Amino acid sequence: MEKPIKIIPLGGLGEIGKNCLVLEYDQQLLVIDAGIIFPEESVYGVDLVAPDFTYILERKDQVVGIVLTHGHEDHIGALPILLDRIRAPVYGTPLTLGLARHKLEDAGIKNFRFFPVEPGGTLHTGPFSVRFVHVCHSIPDGVGLILETPVGTLVHTGDFKIDQTPVDAIPTQLELFALYGKDALLLLSDSTNVDKEGYSISEKEVGEKLEVIFFKAQGRIFVATFASHIHRIQQILFLSRRFGRKVILAGRRLEENTQIAQKLGHLHVPQGLIIPLSHMRDYPDDQLTIITTGSQGEPMSVLYRVASGEHKQLKIREGDTVIISSRPVPGNERAIARILNQLFMAGAHVFYQEISPVHTSGHAHREELKLILNLIRPRFFMPIHGEFLHLVFHSQLARRLGIPRERIILAQDGDVVELTQDGFSIAEHLETEDIMISGKGIGDIGPQILRERIRMSRFGAVVALLLVDPQEPRLVDEPRIIARGLSEEGEAMENKLKELVEELIAAEPHLLRDENVLKEAVQRVLRRHLGKSLDRRPLIIPVVVQVK
Ligand SMILES: [Zn+2]
Ligand SMILES: [Zn+2]
Structure with missing residues (x-):
């Protein structure tokens, strides 16, 4: 009988976060992503939650590789925990590995083996050949994967959107998905925005909205965004140059990420544009842009401290413009609302997603998801990267596009899916227990x-x-x-x-x-x-x- 390929989601199915998927063929394991999730209630001192890696650790000599799709925390955040316990080659694009390297060095992990693969390139390890397909997302250098296995071709979209006018002018490589992924055995696709109609708006359109705000602003402009959103940062840098503003990067993460991205050619920083915070006084208010992190209302972040008046050098004053250029991660709405209130109270002009399109999602909306499904026309379909309701919606979408119910794999974390050309079964369910991380303690909290x-x-x-x-x-x-x-x-x-x-x-x-x-x-x-x-x-x- 034909040997099946096992598909084992250890995280990311049933929540948006801590993504980790294991593929296993003939006792050889390929791990795709190792991410963390931020807990909803941080009050109990749990800072981060990582997937239960027991299944991998019990087979640590059989791991032929770890493939990272992109550099977001929900995909690389748990890499230090995993690489502390196993030795396996890690594959990713240069920017993804650059960000991961930082993380490992911070955690004191040494002797890791990194193998950069460019988008469009292919790696071979064990029974798997993995082709990297460039995808647009809210971080550069993200990829989807086309995996050739002895059982058949699997397509993994990674986190993606289809942006026809991305900032770096490199659209999602649909042609590679079509060329190598068509009629694949299985499609695993990002479900995050399956409940959003139409198409996601392009990153360029966000730039146009920001341009209007820059045009009208009289005083300083603060922009809060994710430190990894390099293309958003790029747009803010270019707008600042055009409107005669110097840029201050307020936040260690921002400085680190922009340096890595600049070195790898993903960010163009015009000469002399960025100035240190200590030089702020040399410029009038209308010649300053300040980029900060903390768009999620995190209590220790720069934006939080600025809004609450706790930041030593940066205080909001009347006439300042503040742009929250991100979407609240579910659970953070209250914290963000508190910051918005404080900013308004201090007399700032405040722009955020609900009142102005100063942000767009990095995840495909329904029409984009349909396009991928129709392009690949897979034999089996498995929705990933979503809460359970997203996975159900995505299954329904696939059925409407003609994939029969019995070929849709609605799995959850811990399910061991066995797939052959003829069918699939959920052979087993692993009892998993998340790893809680509190301060420097890993896994000592149950x-x-x-x-x-x-x-x-x-x-x-x-x-x-x-x-x-x-x-x-x-x-x-x-x-x-x-x-x-x-x-x-x-x-x-x-x-x-x-x-x-x-x-x-x-x-x-x-x-x-x-x-x-x-x-x-x-x-x-x-x-x-x-x-x-x-x-x-x-x-x-x-x-x-x-x-x-
Ligand atoms: Zn992502
Ligand atoms: Zn993600």
């Missing part, structure tokens, strides 16, 4: 820790300290209660809780014989009291110390 953090952040914590003489057994001293984050009535509250513990032990002295039984009983009494009297459920930590 559901238990998260539950504790949630409790503490909502209700505070109570420590009950009991000194026990195990010989008698008896309490050596009266119990001590320390409550934090629970109530303003600290001492009265602590005294009440202390009494309850004393009453408990007076009534049931046998509890002192067994430390664990004692702890549970103390927890139960305090929990019941706080639940009844305050309707609060703090984390209760009984500590028993044996004193001889």
Whole structure:
């Protein structure tokens, strides 16, 4: 019987983020992307979430390569975690590898092996041949993949849009998709914007809108955008030059990314255009553009600090123009609204996507998705890169274009899809558990820790300290209660809780014989009291110390 190819999404199906897809043929694995996702509730101290790489780690000697489609965090952010544990060659375009290199060096990872492949080029590893197809996206040097495997041709669009007038004048290489991808066995396609009608607007059109704003602006212009959106930055640089403005890059990431992009020929920086922040005072307001990060309202970002008045050198004043040139990532809307309010309050003219087309998405809308489907006419179709509802919408779109229901693979993270020329099955479902990253700790936070953090952040914590003489057994001293984050009535509250513990032990002295039984009983009494009297459920930590 024909051997199947296994397609195993470890991340990115069921969420927009932490993309990672494994292809496996005859015990040889090719990993496509290794990204992270930002958690919705950062209040519990989880900064990033990475996919569960267990399946790869258990087969680490069988990994023939890691292919990166582009340099966004949701595709390369978890590379340091993966390369800390396995050694495998990494393939990507020069800019993607340039950004990834930075990430690995920051994380102290050495001895990685990078193999740059230009768009249009092909790499061979194990049983796979992978052709890179240039695609337009909100970062340059992104690619889709045409993978020749022993089972058949697979096409992976990567994150893409079809922009007929991109800033670098290199449109998505539809001709390569058509030439090498036509009648492919399987198409894996970006579902992010499947619920958006029509075509995405071109990056050039955003430039035209920005031009009008630049034309009218009297004071300084602040533009907040993603540090990796090199083409947006390019347009802002050119507009600034045309309107006689110097440019300040406010943010370390922005400086790093523009340097890498410039070195690799993806960004043209006119001589003398960029000045350091310390030279700002040498120029009048109407000769300055300030590019910042923080378009997502991130609390430590430059824009946040500027808007809240915390930035030392940059303060918003009346007459400034602020352009938020990005779209809120779902979950960040409140944080961005707060910044917008502060900017308006400070007297700035503010432009953002809802009121002015100062941003366009890097992901294909419905008509573009249809075009790819019709160009490839795949035998099987698998929507990727989307929340589950996006994957369902994309499946429905494919059916309307004539792909029968039984050839559509609606998979989720952890599914092991086995595909042959004749059909597919979901052979197995892996139980996966995301890797949480908190500060410098990787993977040391599980559901238990998260539950504790949630409790503490909502209700505070109570420590009950009991000194026990195990010989008698008896309490050596009266119990001590320390409550934090629970109530303003600290001492009265602590005294009440202390009494309850004393009453408990007076009534049931046998509890002192067994430390664990004692702890549970103390927890139960305090929990019941706080639940009844305050309707609060703090984390209760009984500590028993044996004193001889
Ligand atoms: Zn992307
Ligand atoms: Zn993505």
